[in-house]
Amino acid sequence: MAGITAFGAYIPMHRLERKHAGGSGERAVAGHDEDSVTMAAAAALDCLGGPDAPRRPDLLYFASTTAPYQEKQAAATVAGALDLPDSVRSADYAGSLRAGAAAMLAALDAVTAGTARTALVTVADRRLGAPGGRNEAHFGDGAAAFLFGCAEVLAEVRASHSVTADFVGSWRSAGDLFVSNWEERFSTGEGYAPLIKAAVQGALARAGLTPLDCTRLVLYAPHPRYHANLARELGFSPEQLQDTLYGQVGSPGAAHAPLMLAAALESAAPGERILFAAYGEGADAIVFEVTDPIRRFRPQTGVSEHLARRRVISYPQYLRWRNLVPAEPHRRPALPRPSQPAAWRNRRKNLGLCGVRCMCCGTPQFPPQRVCVHCQARDQFTDYRFAGRTGRITTFTADHLAASVAPPTLIAAVDFDGGGRMIMDLTDCEVGSLSIGGEVEMTFRCLFEAGGLKVYFWKARPRV
Amino acid sequence: MGQSIFDRVAVVGMGCTRFGEHFDQSADDLMVEATFAACADAGITPGQADAYWLGTLGSGHSGLTLAGPLKLQYKPVTRVENYCATGTEAFRAACYAVAAGAYDVAVAVGVEKMKDSGLSGLDVSFLPADGAGPDPTTPAAFSFLAPAYFMKYGLDPELGKRVLARIAWKNHRNGALNPLAQYRKEVPLDAIVQSPIVAAPLGIMDCSGVADGCAAIVVVRSEEAYRFRADPVFVKSLAVAAGPGTGGMQPGFDFTSITEAVVAARVAYAQAGINDPRRQLSMAEVHDCFTPTELILMEDLGFSERGRAWQDVLDGVFDLDGELPVNPDGGLKSFGHPIGASGIRMLYEAYLQLRGQAGPRQIDGARVALTHNLGGLPWHCVCAVCIVGKEPGPV
Numbered sequence: 001m002a003g004i005t006a007f008g009a010y011i012p013m014h015r016l017e018r019k020h021a022g023g024s025g026e027r028a029v030a031g032h033d034e035d036s037v038t039m040a041a042a043a044a045l046d047c048l049g050g051p052d053a054p055r056r057p058d059l060l061y062f063a064s065t066t067a068p069y070q071e072k073q074a075a076a077t078v079a080g081a082l083d084l085p086d087s088v089r090s091a092d093y094a095g096s097l098r099a100g101a102a103a104m105l106a107a108l109d110a111v112t113a114g115t116a117r118t119a120l121v122t123v124a125d126r127r128l129g130a131p132g133g134r135n136e137a138h139f140g141d142g143a144a145a146f147l148f149g150c151a152e153v154l155a156e157v158r159a160s161h162s163v164t165a166d167f168v169g170s171w172r173s174a175g176d177l178f179v180s181n182w183e184e185r186f187s188t189g190e191g192y193a194p195l196i197k198a199a200v201q202g203a204l205a206r207a208g209l210t211p212l213d214c215t216r217l218v219l220y221a222p223h224p225r226y227h228a229n230l231a232r233e234l235g236f237s238p239e240q241l242q243d244t245l246y247g248q249v250g251s252p253g254a255a256h257a258p259l260m261l262a263a264a265l266e267s268a269a270p271g272e273r274i275l276f277a278a279y280g281e282g283a284d285a286i287v288f289e290v291t292d293p294i295r296r297f298r299p300q301t302g303v304s305e306h307l308a309r310r311r312v313i314s315y316p317q318y319l320r321w322r323n324l325v326p327a328e329p330h331r332r333p334a335l336p337r338p339s340q341p342a343a344w345r346n347r348r349k350n351l352g353l354c355g356v357r358c359m360c361c362g363t364p365q366f367p368p369q370r371v372c373v374h375c376q377a378r379d380q381f382t383d384y385r386f387a388g389r390t391g392r393i394t395t396f397t398a399d400h401l402a403a404s405v406a407p408p409t410l411i412a413a414v415d416f417d418g419g420g421r422m423i424m425d426l427t428d429c430e431v432g433s434l435s436i437g438g439e440v441e442m443t444f445r446c447l448f449e450a451g452g453l454k455v456y457f458w459k460a461r462p463r464v
Numbered sequence: 465m466g467q468s469i470f471d472r473v474a475v476v477g478m479g480c481t482r483f484g485e486h487f488d489q490s491a492d493d494l495m496v497e498a499t500f501a502a503c504a505d506a507g508i509t510p511g512q513a514d515a516y517w518l519g520t521l522g523s524g525h526s527g528l529t530l531a532g533p534l535k536l537q538y539k540p541v542t543r544v545e546n547y548c549a550t551g552t553e554a555f556r557a558a559c560y561a562v563a564a565g566a567y568d569v570a571v572a573v574g575v576e577k578m579k580d581s582g583l584s585g586l587d588v589s590f591l592p593a594d595g596a597g598p599d600p601t602t603p604a605a606f607s608f609l610a611p612a613y614f615m616k617y618g619l620d621p622e623l624g625k626r627v628l629a630r631i632a633w634k635n636h637r638n639g640a641l642n643p644l645a646q647y648r649k650e651v652p653l654d655a656i657v658q659s660p661i662v663a664a665p666l667g668i669m670d671c672s673g674v675a676d677g678c679a680a681i682v683v684v685r686s687e688e689a690y691r692f693r694a695d696p697v698f699v700k701s702l703a704v705a706a707g708p709g710t711g712g713m714q715p716g717f718d719f720t721s722i723t724e725a726v727v728a729a730r731v732a733y734a735q736a737g738i739n740d741p742r743r744q745l746s747m748a749e750v751h752d753c754f755t756p757t758e759l760i761l762m763e764d765l766g767f768s769e770r771g772r773a774w775q776d777v778l779d780g781v782f783d784l785d786g787e788l789p790v791n792p793d794g795g796l797k798s799f800g801h802p803i804g805a806s807g808i809r810m811l812y813e814a815y816l817q818l819r820g821q822a823g824p825r826q827i828d829g830a831r832v833a834l835t836h837n838l839g840g841l842p843w844h845c846v847c848a849v850c851i852v853g854k855e856p857g858p859v
Contacts, residue, residue, distance in 0.1 A: 402599065
């Protein structure tokens with residue numbers, strides 16, 4: 001029976017306290033170099049078990065309401081970061097908070113039909129609320145990823161049910177930067193509650209189960225207060241209710257319910273039944289039954305470890321990172337529009353962090369060379385991926401002159417375990433915490449945007 | 465390696481503009497000023513030189529950049545570029561041309577107009593690229609040297625910072641004596657230590673300035689030099705080393721030595737017959753783009769033993785009145801760094817010192833001078849070393 005064969009999550013380490021908006025708790029904030037694509041890639045790596053893991057999907061769906069481009073597929077970038085073969089089938093799911101669930105159901109259909117052996121869904125969101133508003137405080141940034149298949153399934157799908165309704169509770173038009181909402185009583189009373197109810201009850205009926213047969217309810221909620229109410233109305237007890245992560249992460253849009261599901265699976269035992277419900281212009285509900293192989297699976301990092309890695313940022317920092325306040329221009333040359341012929345030639349290097357290893361002397365090197373850096377042999381190389389490898393800082397600096405929304409730009413010479421060195425940007429750290437010899441790992445980030453084009457590449461970040 | 469350039473070429477005239485913020489002068493103005501001055505110093509008109517080499521990183525393309533403003537009448541004029549070693553590269557080409565007998569009188573001009581961009585630091589144009597990779601500014605790239613050096617030789621960061629400041633302090637002190645320098649003021653050590661951070665641990669006072677400037681040099685074969693002037697300066701060595709860039713890709717390189725500088729110095733010393741540079745050289749003009757660069761160069765050029773340069777700096781070995789004065793004219797620190805001009809500006813100080821014309825900066829008995837340029841990043845650069853002497857014959 002088809003189901004989830006692996007799962008992963010990503011929560012950026014930065015937190016914005018809701019104090020500034022008169023609220024409580026905190027929300028996760030994607031770094032200045034993170035977007036839905038980089039977070040999706042991070043969750044996918046968490047799920048697949050790192051770049052060298054044997055789990056390789058032959059179908060990849062990316063889901064988000066905040067894909068970086070209106071026209072240009074995001075899944076292809078994620079596929080590049082995962083160094084998937086060209087033969088992978090890919091698509092983006094967008095436009096709805098239900099995009100993640102829609103992609104999950106589509107992936108299930110594909111593996112059930114046998115058109116894909118394994119299908120990876122990665123869902124991420126980095127939504128913007130207008131500065132100072134409720135949405136800004138409530139939203140959060142994050143991602144989840146699930147691998148679907150029919151072998152070594154650790155959470156089987158027992159049933160699912162979907163409803164569709166052209167209900168407008170929140171929306172963002174093509175030219176809008178910020179999400180808008182209709183008045184809350186209407187949105188929850190007429191939309192959220194009845195539509196979720198229909199999907200949940202439909203799924204339970206199809207599975208021949210009652211709420212009491214389920215161990216957990218993974219329920220999307222625009223706010224925790226509706227969460228508990230709706231669960232009660234559905235016949236679930238508070239103990240069955242999976243934490244919304246609202247106090248630590250906020251609501252990461254299309255990734256909200258999927259992230260909660262990843263958290264639920266992390267602590268789930270064989271035999272548990274998890275009812276998953278996502279919402280947006282209707283609702284999708286899926287009943288999962290956890291099976292024995294879950295004992296043998298751990299995501300690389302997982303929700304709980306992601307939550308533990310945490311750094312509070314200031315509200316002005318947040319505004320600057322999201323380019324929501326005008327700022328003094330840098331006295332540096334404008335960044336040139338990235339050459340797409342060069343990006344195309346170098347796609348495996350840039351997205352997959354693929355270098356080479358000399359077949360004559362064995363030296364790993366990056367970027368790929370024609371003449372070996374060590375023995376000068378010509379064109380005697382095999383591929384060698386640096387993504388997923390760790391390294392140590394040989395020397396470092398904090399560049400206050402470089403153009404950045406988060407100065408200073410931290411740069412280090414990184415010596416990789418297993419050989420090879422790169423001069424590379426550091427992220428998710430401050431200069432005071434760096435030292436020669438410090439251990440770093442690779443993380444996929446957006447370096448900059450120029451001429452409407454984004455440049456994705458890898459940075460190093462200190463290992464916890 | 466070919467026959468040595470040793471004593472085959474002599475400098476018979478030089479000109480150098482004041483370096484600084486020449487908001488009222490174009491690159492054309494600066495080239496006219498320096499080139500006419502150099503030719504006048506050699507007792508010729510610009511039209512009497514046989515060939516020209518222009519060194520500039522970005523102030524113009526092709527020899528036309530120089531031929532136009534000087535109204536050179538269909539002369540062979542070539543623009544050369546080798547990053548921050550550009551000026552020296554133009555000089556090198558002119559020397560080889562006269563040494564080969566292809567021309568009798570050759571002129572090298574180095575110019576850069578930096579201050580028209582309104583930007584901080586350098587602006588170098590490259591082929592369109594994919595942008596995927598770090599883009600450290602120059603101070604950031606050179607600041608890599610500091611923590612690596614401190615760590616390797618056990619300097620705590622506070623002491624290390626003072627060593628670096630001592631270098632800037634010395635160069636400003638020398639520059640205060642130089643009417644052509646951009647900055648003509650001594651700077652207290654504490655002000656240098658406390659200057660705002662540009663690329664940790666480097667503060668703004670650890671960085672060379674940004675200036676406009678131009679310098680020009682006239683060369684002939686040595687045997688003809690005395691026809692031009694009674695006190696020519698003789699070329700002893702010309703060396704350039706361009707690195708393969710492996711230091712940024714291989715763990716062996718430890719950021720406490722610039723291999724290109726070591727190699728260029730070795731080649732230059734071999735040409736000049738120098739085996740004890742600290743004793744045999746009277747002075748050195750080195751590429752103090754950032755203070756840690758000068759610190760490390762003291763070891764790479766063989767002036768200090770490995771791991772000892774910091775102590776020599778603190779002991780004043782490289783001060784104007786020290787054992788081996790380094791950057792007696794004030795260096796890039798006081799002059800700023802108009803890329804194409806710097807190498808020839810360094811030769812200008814050697815030319816003054818060896819001929820006893822350096823005024824309050826004069827080093828007693830100066831006989832042999834070294835100039836050094838470094839272009840690129842510490843782990844991937846081109847280094848040029850020239851050695852010139854007061855008299856022909858062995859150093």
